[in-house]
Amino acid sequence: MIKIEHLYKTYHADDPERRHEALKDINLTIDDGEVYGIIGESGAGKSTLVRNINLLERPTEGTIVIDGKDVTDYKGKQLLDLRKNIGMIFQHFSLFAQRTVLGNVMFPMEVQGKKKDEAEKRALELLDMVGLADRAENYPSQLSGGQQQRVAIARALANEPTIMLCDEATSALDTMTTKQILKLLHRVNKELGVTIVLITHSMTVAEAICDRVAVIENGSIVEEGPTKEVFANPQSHMARALLGLEDVDEDGRPVGELDEFDAEMSREFAAPHAASAAEGKAE
Amino acid sequence: MDFNAFFAQYGALLAQGTWDTIVMTVLSTLFAYVLGIPLGVLVTITADDGLWPHKACNRILGWIVNIGRSIPFIILLVAIIPFTRFVVGTSLGVPGAIVPLVVSAAPFVARMVEQSLREIDGSLIEAAQSMGASTWQIVWKVYLKESVPSLVRGASIVFITLFGYAAMAGTVGAGGLGDIAIRYGYQRYQTDVMIVTIIILIVLVQIVQSIGDVTARKLDKRNR
Structure with missing residues (x-):
């Protein structure tokens, strides 16, 4: 279980001109074995939040x-x-370009001082699990983005962690590849029982995989709950904005009803969520 | 020009000079890296945004490197003669040249290494940290390992720069091609000797650059 209590992160706390409160009074509890989503716009503080978990x-x-x-x-x-x-x-996967796929997956074990032949055996098992056993001797530059992210997942699993943090793990990938990666993460969660904390700006990603979500805005959590509930009946302006139901300004303040252009954009970007949320309201 | 007569007269001299120049350059490049790599790594990781921020250490190292970089080689060469004598017992010949060459090149190498390490994407360092790698492991297994192609390219630049410096060292009694060019080509107006030493230097530089380029390309696993 991950319990975050009254977490604040302030950059340049002593310099009034550069002072920036990235996180303000964050309280979260993430249960073992769940997939927890942290959703927000870029700059909302979600990357900072996830980096506080592994310090x-x-x-x-x-x-x-x-x-x-x-x-x-x-x-x-x-x-x-x-x-x-x-x-x-x-x-962006962050694989080591000068190491083979196998070398990348072995890295965390090498760092922990595991014996080389054991590390190699485990790395090959992991590569088999992510479907890339045949690419073990390739270098990252020879793989597609989706393949690189699968190698990164294998690498993240090398030391049998109980928690996995995903920092916008699908944001650089296209729709089909995103689906494959989410499917793999789902397997990691269900088959290996790894708790997943996932940050994303995409409601589609959050809806697809998360058991619970928190919506973060300007460093504060504005809404939290089971994914279905938040999506069906969003309470905060930011959640509604992310779902394409209303518009907010840069500081997250509501600017009133959607105009015609906004409505069109919402249909383009968030149509399924908007529809499901509207249904939720109708109930 | 009669080549046979020319080489009969100067062949041995030029061969010895070429050999001395190569020995001076290879050894001083080697020692300069022994000093310059740790220095460059320290300067990189002690920076404010580095892996192991340490303001005082970073400033002091920065000063040392800048002082070393700002003294023209020809001046450094004579200024540190007492130090050279202390280290190798003489300020003459190949050993006498290697000391000032190393002192002059080490800060240069440190900057080259720093530049190579800074090319490494911060997210790789973060990834290694997230896997529980220690500072030392990150330096060794990420910073240095990932920047090998860039370090090799840097090394050929350092090596070629030291060719030039070694020629200067020749003027104060170190021997080598610089010494021959000055004594014969300049002081005795023997233009043919001058031209041949220049040609040898050009060929050496081309060979080193080519080896450096090919090695770097072979070692680089990106973009293939």
């Missing part, structure tokens, strides 16, 4: 509790061991 960024205030242990101040070996338990994948 790539340090909270300014607040605590991160993982499986009952307060990890907020973990350093040195404790921190490295914590990260071993949390896999992460990225928007």
